[in-house]
Amino acid sequence: MQEAIQEILKKNQLSVTGSRVKILELFLDQPGALAHGDIERKTGEKFDRVTVYRTLQVFLNKGIIHSIPTADNSVLYALCKDDCGEGHHHDNHVHFVCDKCGNTVCLDEVTVPAIRLPRGYKFSQVQVVINGKCKDCTRE
């Protein structure tokens, strides 16, 4: 785990610091997406709020995490796969928000469908966010 984290940071030419390690740990420890608030809570008193903002910003720029738009317009972040890098994201998968348990996950195996746009429109990015009940919440 610790080696994986070091590797991610090194690969992106980022120095290995307490906050970066801790925040990556949080992402790797669980399968879903995290809000800024979650991170602030889970890191406890350990880091300054500003540091968390700046760390997430750096991770975003480096293509280590991506942000997820949600229907209630809260900001969520999740780990990117290997093919994202500095300046170029390729997170063309669907995001799922469970209305029961509140978790949000990347459905990496579900790619966003092709959509026919009206004449004149050119797309650069398509975001799909699906609300519903996740697989843990439907069986019961």
Next chain:
Amino acid sequence: MQEAIQEILKKNQLSVTGSRVKILELFLDQPGALAHGDIERKTGEKFDRVTVYRTLQVFLNKGIIHSIPTADNSVLYALCKDDCGEGHHHDNHVHFVCDKCGNTVCLDEVTVPAIRLPRGYKFSQVQVVINGKCKDCTRE
């Protein structure tokens, strides 16, 4: 115009007040979506910030407007079609954000495609937000 506004409010059992009329006017005056800030600016000094928040909240609940999630996680609102009502929204169309002019529009004629979810997942709502260049910005 004014009659249309009155009708919308009456149909939803809302009293006809200055802020509600003015805000509906703003939505009807243009084809796109509006951010809270846009509305505050365009209503000038006329209404309190809190009133704008509360008016938008009421319109959301009544199904007069819907909110649009965006990639940069800002909050946008746009008029619903007739089939939305109190407690039930049916805005299953695609939203388009132009990266050039900044406008966001509802593509009412583009319905969201069916998406195969992994076993166990049940969807209730699918949001599609597309970034790119709008039809006004591609011709030039």
Next chain:
DNA sequence: TTTATTTTGCAACAAAGTTGCATCTGTGTA
């Protein structure tokens, strides 16, 4: 170890959103 470069925490601030309450206004009724 020393040094140069980043990163961090702090303070101060700005923007966004919420809540309680007194006052005002729109609407239905007499």
Next chain:
DNA sequence: TACACAGATGCAACTTTGTTGCAAAATAAA
């Protein structure tokens, strides 16, 4: 038309969220 009442508004105070500048601390390289 006048009245009463529910609901809408404005204001103040507050919370939450996000930003910026700068000095101190930590990291990575020499």
